[in-house]
Amino acid sequence: MLTLRHARPLYSRRVFMSRTTTTTTTTTSSLSPPSCPRPWRGLDTWRKAPPCELRQWGPNGPIHDPYISEEESDSVDSASSLAELGFMVLSAPDPLSKSRLSHLAFSAWRRRSLPVGHVPPPNQPSRPSKPILVSTKEVPSPKNSGLPLNAYMLHNLAHVELNAIDLAWDTVVRFSVLRDTLGDGFFDDFARVADDESRHFGWCSQRLAELGFKYGDMPAHNLLWKECEKTAGDVSARLAAIPLVQEARGLDAGPRLVQKLIGCGDKRTSEIVAKIAEEEIAHVAIGVHWFDFICKKLDRIPCSTFNDLLEEYGVEPKGPFNYSARDEAGIPRHWYDRTIKPEVSNKLSEVHDRLAYIVSMEKENSSLNG
DSSP states (O other), X not given: OOOSOOSSXXXXXXXXXXXXXXXXXXXXXXXXXXXXXXXXXXXXXXXXXXXXXXXXXXXXXXXXXXXOOHHHHHHHHTOOSHHHHHHHHHTOOSHHHHHHHHHHHHHHHXXXXXXXXXXXXXXXXXXXXXXXXXXXXXXXXXXXXXXXXXXXXXXXXXXXXHHHHHHHHHHHHHTGGGHHHHOHXXXXXXXXXXXXXXXXXXXXXXHHHXXXXXXXXXXXXXXXXXXXXXXXXXXXXXHHHXXXXXXXXXXXXXXXXXXXXXXXXXXXXXXXXXXXXXXXXXXXXXXXXXXXXXXXHTTOOHHHHHHXXXXXXXOOOOSSOXXXXXXXHTOXXXXXXXXXXXXXXXXXXXXXXXXXXXXXXXXXXXHHXX
């Protein structure tokens, strides 16, 4: 049986075997850190929102996409659990079909009140014949890719978003055996993440087509899925490596990518990327929430546990960091930036909270003044 395991006794196998097992005797109060994760202000709104149907990019932003494949809809309706829905998405080789199935799967989960269930996950997700997957060193440079710079950057982002669909659904399917401990909320959150990522891939794919290209027109790396494979046996490691490191890197890279696209004269693509970067904050935030939840279950300090896991799995947070976006998502700065002390991190988070409140009040006043 898959458990929340780890090579060190820090992550006791007993904890996540069943509801009746006991945890370690160390108390959380004796290990409390100086500062704790601060919940993202938009978390409740994000969770309560209905499945988003704005899956096309119109002249002025996201618009409704009425297209639904009858065959894809029928296959989703035949599923009897969320895990089975996730398995269907992971098994779809065509990227656009995978994107649509992901949305239909999340919508069916929400509409039909299905159980989480459990099915064994596939060894790896189905993939199309293109793009050819190569090592990171073999990914062509912009000059040698055959694509203009804006399309090159957009293709790279599309590849990240497609992998993110599979990463989220793999988390749902693979760790569904832990449903009694994690609860339905964990799986609902990651199914929603998969829905968001499928929408992002759709926007990227649409824009590539508008530029005269398509996903698969240049080789891509398989680094993201390798990170997923490394953490297949430990949900705490999965949260540390994927939402708290890989997706957090997206928060760092997003603004830089927007500026590069503006420099290329591609305002439309820059707006798509800016919207994607904005929505990625939620994905990091739920990673913080569930990592903190698991640490409390195990009576562990989140910061030291996070860094122990990164060391164990060979993952390293790399700057430059977008502190503002990371603060908004709720990651304490001392978790990932070892030059910052916990007490300083806490003060910086308080400053961010005050600034966020001022900005929200200004927006409210502006709307009232019409």
